[in-house]
Amino acid sequence: GAGVSQSPSNKVTEKGKDVELRCDPISGHTALYWYRQSLGQGLEFLIYFQGNSAPDKSGLPSDRFSAERTGGSVSTLTIQRTQQEDSAVYLCASSSGPGLEQFFGPGTRLTVL
């Protein structure tokens, strides 16, 4: 069956521009997570959606970062006025419920020049 997909796979942008990253979770999975991995670092939690509950935004590093999940399925992570320190691989994961295994997508590599 189809896994978690993300697009684009690579994004190069100029400092100050806005970017949108997309995640298509596994069909039927109610939980969706965004993480990012900066060079030489582990995965850093950004935001978590579970069903219709208010998202857990505790990992978002600044107010330039936001995310939406429409219709309980597709999610978009938006970074406004990108900075060079935003360069990282952004990973999306989904699971069929709280506390269950998270399945990761291949990630979007963002490079801010």
Add this chain to the structure above:
Amino acid sequence: DQQVKQNSPSLSVQEGRISILNCDYTNSMFDYFLWYKKYPAEGPTFLISISSIKDKNEDGRFTVFLNKSAKHLSLHIVPSQPGDSAVYFCAASAWAQGGSEKLVFGKGTKLTVNP
């Protein structure tokens, strides 16, 4: 501050021998621990997990050991195979105690299994 630490950035072992990857954590609220494996240009893949009520979980060649008093867990791979070469991430969560379901990851250990 890092709540999950993998102090060895890399490990090299011979095919057929045992690989031991270590992980330490500082948050006593963590009650569920996972190991993920990551190949280049791919997302992490779940490997094995352990709940804090256990001290060992085995799945084929992979065994995870948990020492709660030392806040330490390890992943044993035996026998190691060249296809096991990847970056291994240790992760923890505090979901069952009413904490967040988010996973807290270590920085990873790059395992190389030499033929």
